[in-house]
Amino acid sequence: MTSISRFSPNIVGDFWGGLAAMLVALPSAIAFGVTIFSPLGGAYAGYGALAGILGVTALGLVAPALGGTQRLITAPCAPAAAVLSAFAIEFMRGGATPQSVLFLLMAIGLLSGIFQVIYGAVGLGRLIKYMPYPVVSGYLTGVGLIIIGSQVPKLLGAPNEMHFWQSLLRHGAWQWQGIVVGLITAMVMVGAERVTKMVPAVIVALGAGVLAYFGLGLIDASLLTLEGNTLVVGPLNAGGGFSEAFAGRIDSMKSLDLTQLKSLLVPALTLSVLLSIDTLKTCVVLDALTRSRHNSNRELIGQGLGNLASGLVGGIPGAGTMGATLVNMSSGAVSRFSGVIEGVLALFAFLLLGGLMAWVPISALAAILIVIGVKMVDRHTLALARSRHTILDFFVIVSVICVALFVGLIPASGTGIVLAILLFIREQLSGSIVRRKIYGNMSFSKRARPEGDMKILEARGDQTVFLELQGSLFFGTADQLYSILEEDIKTRKYIVLDMRRVQTIDLTAAHLLEQIRDMMSDKNGFLVYSQLPTNVPSGQDMQKYVDQTGLAPYKSAARVFDDIDEAKVWIENRILKEAAGVLKDTYHEDAPEIPMELHDFDLFKARKEATLAQLDAHLVRANHIAGTKIYASGDLGENLFFIRKGVVRLSVSIDGAHVRHLYSCGRGALFGEMTFLEGGVHSTDAYAGTDVELFVLSRKTFNAFAEQHKKAAANLFEGLASVVTTRVRYLTAELMALEF
Numbered sequence: 001m002t003s004i005s006r007f008s009p010n011i012v013g014d015f016w017g018g019l020a021a022m023l024v025a026l027p028s029a030i031a032f033g034v035t036i037f038s039p040l041g042g043a044y045a046g047y048g049a050l051a052g053i054l055g056v057t058a059l060g061l062v063a064p065a066l067g068g069t070q071r072l073i074t075a076p077c078a079p080a081a082a083v084l085s086a087f088a089i090e091f092m093r094g095g096a097t098p099q100s101v102l103f104l105l106m107a108i109g110l111l112s113g114i115f116q117v118i119y120g121a122v123g124l125g126r127l128i129k130y131m132p133y134p135v136v137s138g139y140l141t142g143v144g145l146i147i148i149g150s151q152v153p154k155l156l157g158a159p160n161e162m163h164f165w166q167s168l169l170r171h172g173a174w175q176w177q178g179i180v181v182g183l184i185t186a187m188v189m190v191g192a193e194r195v196t197k198m199v200p201a202v203i204v205a206l207g208a209g210v211l212a213y214f215g216l217g218l219i220d221a222s223l224l225t226l227e228g229n230t231l232v233v234g235p236l237n238a239g240g241g242f243s244e245a246f247a248g249r250i251d252s253m254k255s256l257d258l259t260q261l262k263s264l265l266v267p268a269l270t271l272s273v274l275l276s277i278d279t280l281k282t283c284v285v286l287d288a289l290t291r292s293r294h295n296s297n298r299e300l301i302g303q304g305l306g307n308l309a310s311g312l313v314g315g316i317p318g319a320g321t322m323g324a325t326l327v328n329m330s331s332g333a334v335s336r337f338s339g340v341i342e343g344v345l346a347l348f349a350f351l352l353l354g355g356l357m358a359w360v361p362i363s364a365l366a367a368i369l370i371v372i373g374v375k376m377v378d379r380h381t382l383a384l385a386r387s388r389h390t391i392l393d394f395f396v397i398v399s400v401i402c403v404a405l406f407v408g409l410i411p412a413s414g415t416g417i418v419l420a421i422l423l424f425i426r427e428q429l430s431g432s433i434v435r436r437k438i439y440g441n442m443s444f445s446k447r448a449r450p451e452g453d454m455k456i457l458e459a460r461g462d463q464t465v466f467l468e469l470q471g472s473l474f475f476g477t478a479d480q481l482y483s484i485l486e487e488d489i490k491t492r493k494y495i496v497l498d499m500r501r502v503q504t505i506d507l508t509a510a511h512l513l514e515q516i517r518d519m520m521s522d523k524n525g526f527l528v529y530s531q532l533p534t535n536v537p538s539g540q541d542m543q544k545y546v547d548q549t550g551l552a553p554y555k556s557a558a559r560v561f562d563d564i565d566e567a568k569v570w571i572e573n574r575i576l577k578e579a580a581g582v583l584k585d586t587y588h589e590d591a592p593e594i595p596m597e598l599h600d601f602d603l604f605k606a607r608k609e610a611t612l613a614q615l616d617a618h619l620v621r622a623n624h625i626a627g628t629k630i631y632a633s634g635d636l637g638e639n640l641f642f643i644r645k646g647v648v649r650l651s652v653s654i655d656g657a658h659v660r661h662l663y664s665c666g667r668g669a670l671f672g673e674m675t676f677l678e679g680g681v682h683s684t685d686a687y688a689g690t691d692v693e694l695f696v697l698s699r700k701t702f703n704a705f706a707e708q709h710k711k712a713a714a715n716l717f718e719g720l721a722s723v724v725t726t727r728v729r730y731l732t733a734e735l736m737a738l739e740f
Contacts, residue, residue: 010334017071017333018341021324022056025075026346027206028372029056031365032081033316035150036105039088040098045362047102052076053350055315060343062309063320064336067302069283069294071333073324073342074306076316078372079274082143084108084316085150087267104264109311111268116276116304125280125296134393134423135416136277137378138400142412144376145405147369154366155182157231177216177223178231178363185209185367202368209364232359271317272304279303279320286325392423425476433469433477434484435501440464440494440575444730445568446663447647448671450602451726456579457572464494464571466564470501475508482512489516493525494571498564500531505545513551521557529560530567569664593667595644595693601668603642603719611712618705620696624688637675637682638699640720643667646692650684664689673720676702 033052037044055076063074084105091101119125153167157175167173189205213231217223223231283294299320307317328338384394396419404412441461449457465488471477488495495516517527529552532542543560545551552558561567598604598612598619607615619642624630626646631637633652641648648665662684665671675682676699706713 010332011337013332013334014338015341017328017338019345021073021075021328021333021338021342022060022345022349023203025056025060025073025321025324025342026053026349027202027360027365027368028321029053029076029316029318029346030360031369032076032078034362034365035081035147035369036084036088036316037102038154039085039092040101044098046358049360050350051314051316053315053346054313055310055318056346057343057350058310058313058315059306059318060339060341060346062343063302063306064339064343065302066305067299068336069286069299069320070292070336071286071290071325071329071338072279072283072294072299072320072336073328073339074279074303074318075321075324075342076318077275077278077321078147078369078376079140079143079278079319080109080271080317081369082146083267083271083274086146105316106311106314107264108268108271109307109315109317111264112272112275112317113304113307113311115269115272116300116307118304119272119276120297120300120302120304123297125276125298125300134396135400135420137381138397138416139274139404139412141377141381141397142401142404144373145401147373147376149405151366151369151373155179155363155370157363175231177213177220178361180216181209181212181231181361182363182367182370184212185361185364186371189368189371205368205371206360206364209361209367210359213359213361213364226358231363232361275303275307275317275319276300282320282322282325286329290329392426396420396423433471433473433481434467435470436466436468437484438466440466440568440571443568445572446565446661447569447572448663448665448669448727449572450668451722452602453576453668454726454730456576460575460579463492463575464496465492466496466498466568468498468501472504472506473502473509474504474506478509478512481509482516485516489519493523494528495520495525496528496530496564496567496571498530499542500533500564502533502542505542510545510551517551517556517558525557526571527558528567528571529558530564531562532560565661565664593645596668597644598642598695601642601670603670603716603723607712607715611709614709615697615705615712618697618701620698622694622696624692624694626688626690626692628688630686630688630692630694631672631682633682633685635682636680637672638679639672640670640676640697640699640702641672641686642670642695642697644693644695647689648692649687649689651687652684659685670723673724677717677720 029052030049031052033048033050033055034045035048037048037051040047059074059076064072067074087108088101088105091104092098096104149164152164155178156167156173157178158167158170158173185205185208188208189201192201192204213223223229226232279299280296283296283299287293303319309315310317324342328342378397381394381397384390384397396416399419400412400416403415439462441458443466444454444457444461467485469481473481485495513527520527529546532546534543546560552560559567559570561570598616599607599609604612604615624646630641630648643665645667647667648671649661650663650665650671651659651661653659671686672682676697679699702713702716
């Protein structure tokens with residue numbers, strides 16, 4: 001008992017689950033096998049039934065053992081039946097012999113299994129799940145309609161060579177006995193779930209069909225004869241036995257040339273994708289019901305090896321099936337061992353009941369498949385046609401269905417994928433690549449500057465345009481970006497691209513950005529990138545991409561900054577230098593600053609030298625090395641700081657962990673005015689962004705100075721009020737600009 005528990009924690013539950021799953025999977029597999037092989041001729045219906053049984057056995061034994069998803073049942077499925085039967089019809093129309101078609105169908109199954117193993121080995125398990133819904137919906141609906149169309153002649157009892165429309169128009173070829181059995185089977189299958197869920201609907205329907213057939217046999221004694229009876233599956237070893245048929249496939253392998261092998265790659269690829277989607281879709285539903293998590297790549301390897309085993313023994317391929325899996329779970333199964341039990345029981349059922357399976361009515365199997373085909377049709381598709389937002393998705397689905405019905409399944413999958421790509425491109429093109437566009441005289445950096453500098457930036461700030469980009473920058477949106485920038489390239493000196501919301505850049509867009517950079521270089525302008533993301537959904541590292549593609553080479557007209565504020569500071573400094581007439585070819589951005597004296601500050605430019613000398617005597621000179629703290633949030637403050645040289649950064653801590661940079665103060669600016677005016681504690685942290693030289697005026701010292709120079713003190717207060725008012729005005733303008 002201990003050794004068994006290593007395989008299953010509940011062997012009884014797994015046994016009953018496997019038994020119930022076998023009862024669901026086996027009749028469907030027989031029906032699928034008959035559907036696939038019937039185009040080869042009536043004598044091959046028995047081969048089809050046997051291939052379905054062998055498929056259930058091989059898939060049940062191998063896929064659960066190697067796949068790993070608990071409770072999943074793998075068996076022949078409708079997509080495999082539709083694809084293989086469609087190709088069987090095409091091969092027979094092309095003049096191939098039944099023996100060669102048998103081998104070709106086996107080869108498609110083997111190749112599809114190999115492809116699935118490759119998918120899992122290279123990690124494509126997660127990607128296959130993201131097949132566009134319109135493509136999957138259209139494809140499965142097309143498959144469902146093909147199943148219905150291929151089974152209607154069998155339901156009517158028409159000869160195998162008759163197609164859908166021929167069978168409908170040739171009333172004389174109908175066999176009323178088969179029609180009655182099929183209709184009873186279909187009605188029972190539709191109504192069985194409403195009566196009881198203890199026994200699967202497929203089992204109840206198939207049992208009803210068999211009983212109806214033998215009931216009619218009491219009226220028509222010819223129905224009880226197996227030889228020459230086209231209404232039943234017939235002996236499973238008809239036509240010389242399956243071993244002879246398999247030997248015939250081996251003989252066909254000798255005549256297989258490279259051209260034929262190439263022709264099998266696309267069908268096998270399509271089948272492998274469909275089977276993989278079917279399996280992973282079932283796994284996702286199973287995860288939701290059992291609160292588990294499957295390994296997509298491992299499961300694909302297990303499914304691929306199962307399909308390889310099925311093909312080698314002459315079975316038909318399959319996938320993780322929803323119906324049998326849910327029956328398995330609801331019947332008490334708890335592990336993947338239930339799938340192995342299902343495969344073993346299918347083999348025993350064949351060995352013990354193989355003779356009885358010869359009496360299964362073909363019309364009953366056809367009716368079961370027609371009901372399954374109807375359920376595969378996505379009836380919700382019609383709702384998509386009612387909305388203009390989804391009308392194009394509806395068009396994709398209808399296109400896939402039409403191509404599947406009138407051309408073939410392979411062109412249908414290709415058509416759907418191409419149309420889905422076009423829809424994606426259209427969706428990308430319908431939105432703007434530019435989220436926000438603003439000019440430099442409307443948005444300024446976080447660096448507090450003297451009022452004179454701010455007036456210069458207001459007057460000359462329109463030399464700069466800021467564009468916040470969004471979405472994918474690729475061949476579909478590159479022209480849109482150029483159209484938006486075309487006029488600015490001619491009139492602006494600085495073009496800033498905020499890249500924080502860009503998800504990907506392709507080579508076409510990179511080439512366009514190179515052209516823009518060169519055009520800006522011709523007029524001594526600059527193309528500036530800010531906040532290039534390193535981690536985007538596509539996995540692309542844009543900083544590395546910019547380096548590798550040469551978008552911002554050294555000493556070019558391109559610049560890259562980690563933050564939009566750094567870009568603004570760099571541009572503002574250049575504009576101010578240019579306004580001062582010092583921006584020459586010999587100018588270096590890192591040139592040392594000259595410390596300001598008291599009379600250089602805007603606040604004191606109109607003051608008397610004697611008064612300034614008195615004030616200077618009350619000031620303290622302080623130096624701070626870059627990175628050191630000048631004061632911290634919560635410290636008592638009464639000092640007013642004047643920056644003679646360097647940059648001071650003011651920030652605030654959020655939740656004691658995240659630091660938010662508020663603004664910076666550069667040479668000629670002042671800070672600490674709020675605590676100087678009203679007392680109390682500092683609400684921000686002040687750091688030396690670079691080496692800093694300061695004038696420090698304490699409130700106590702200022703009060704002593706004010707006793708002797710009341711007018712100068714009043715002027716100082718008036719100047720501080722003007723500084724605060726100016727900052728509020730620029731902040732308001734910035735907020736208003738962000739609304740657009």
